[in-house]
Amino acid sequence: MDSSYGNFSYSQQRSTQSPMYRTADSSISSVSRGNGFDRSAEVSSLAFKPTKQLMAPDQQRKFSGQSSRAHTPPSFASLKGSLGGSRSGEAFGKFASSVMSEHGDEHRPHLPHAMPGLAVGTATSSAHSAEDQLKGSDPCLVEMVTTEIVQQGPPLDWSDIAGLELAKATIKEEVLWPMLRPDMFSGLAALPRSILLFGPQGAGRVLLGRCIASQLGGAFLRLSGSTLVTKWLGEGEKIVQAAFLVARCRQPAVVFISEVDMLLSAQLSEESPVNRIKGELLMQLDGVLTSPEEHVLVVCSTSKPEDIDESLRRYFMKRLFIPLPDSTARQQIITQMLSQHNYCLSDKEVALLVQRTEGFSGLDVARLCQEAAVSLLHAMPGADLTTMLPSQLRPVTYQDFENVFCKIQPSISQKEMDTYTEWNKMFGCSQ
Known part of the structure; x- marks a missing residue:
């Protein structure tokens, strides 16, 4: 509490x-x-x-x-x-x-x-x-x-x-x-x-x-x-x-x-x-x-x-x-999602991910991280996943995120956000 x-x-x-x-x-x-x-x-x-x-x-x-x-x-x-x-x-x-x-x-x-x-x-x-x-x-x-x-x-x-x-x-x-x-x-x-x-x-x-x-x-x-x-x-x-x-x-x-x-x-x-x-x-x-x-x-x-x-x-x-996550919140989400996997990203690369996910919802950011992690398995079509240990997977890199940015786009349009902002100004309690 x-x-x-x-x-x-x-x-x-x-x-x-x-x-x-x-x-x-x-x-x-x-x-x-x-x-x-x-x-x-x-x-x-x-x-x-x-x-x-x-x-x-x-x-x-x-x-x-x-x-x-x-x-x-x-x-x-x-x-x-x-x-x-x-x-x-x-x-x-x-x-x-x-x-x-x-x-x-x-x-x-x-x-x-x-x-x-x-x-x-x-x-x-x-x-x-x-x-x-x-x-x-x-x-x-x-x-x-x-x-x-x-x-x-x-x-x-x-x-x-x-x-x-x-x-x-x-x-x-x-x-x-x-x-x-x-x-x-x-x-x-x-x-x-x-x-x-x-x-x-x-x-x-x-x-x-x-x-x-x-x-x-x-x-x-x-x-x-x-x-x-x-x-x-x-x-x-x-x-x-x-x-x-x-x-x-x-x-x-x-x-x-x-x-x-x-x-x-x-x-x-x-x-x-x-x-x-x-x-x-x-x-x-x-x-x-x-x-x-x-x-x-x-x-x-x-x-x-x-x-x-x-x-x-x-x-x-x-x-x-309840707005989209700001840069600090997106960094929290990315860091938490990456902590569940073996990864190799510098602070500069994490900061770049935060910048590139501007306009993403929290769910969008989480899906981006999940897709990047799953892409490691897609790159191993002949591997026997039933016997593979997690430690045998290579670390998640910035390039993996680069490869999935084309699949994961912001699910909320700017027009929708403008509608929320306007409604909040008129009837909301958190102007």
Whole structure:
């Protein structure tokens, strides 16, 4: 967790029961401090239970012991065609970070330090009410939400995301702090409980959503607007309702909705079946915005902010532009990607790569590095890869990058970037 939270004695509480982030037995302390939410409630009180197997001890140690190498949790890679499945244009990996703590996602909020201003009883009552509603829901639907929309994986730190310093600072200061320390923000105007992240694909919006959940020590639920209006059109509104019920049971929780423009488009006709999903989503957003005692945060993402009905922009109290990576961020990505391979590039050649990737998204830069590394294998058509050791491959050189620049071009046009910049000037919060 960001060190700034340590000033108020906030560290993520560890849990031996959490189906989201398990930790090795050796790291469990009999006395632990939380970020304001008690995970000690019994799991049996939940109206539903995930059926996915908890991570094995060796996997727990793997997640809790890694600090600088990029790693992708198996559950992310295995979700195909699901509501929470990762889009290729949304995330581009992780970067070097300090040792990350394991977080739990139990459902009952409680403040062990008795900080003033946190409505513990009301939030707990909300969780119980959500449990009661889940008991009457379709078990198969709840099972699908629990296993596919609730995403599992190791926690993220801000340093795992290259660049985006303005967006990260805004989220920490104006979204996370009010949730973690409501006693310090009492009496102020309505605090942000729903935010919109907009910008080009592959810039790191999903990573930001996952990091927010990690900083809250909460569950991360991911919905896809495109999947809701295609594959799950007939059941879309029920899935949205169930997802928010699960979030309230597991609060603190982050509900992340990608491609939200497909649900809130101004182009929807009155007869469109998508309107049922839209109506349910707006009702849930109203519930979140009018229930400040609940610890549920809605993070929506879009690469087409101009398509969102202008009358619905008011639902997003913070609208943050997530731009392409600057030169410093691109250098971080390139360095991290190269660290996973044997390479032979001088500082001058790395600087030249950073210069030549101007206008690339984070995903574009990552693909460029991957293509350069794979090109080594293409240059060995007769080699037996089944018996070859990684040490037998020659180092990646600048010439390998030179050879693949013709294949990997920026996926975002300057016209698109101009559109984002103009929309940000008019409606964004990070001008």
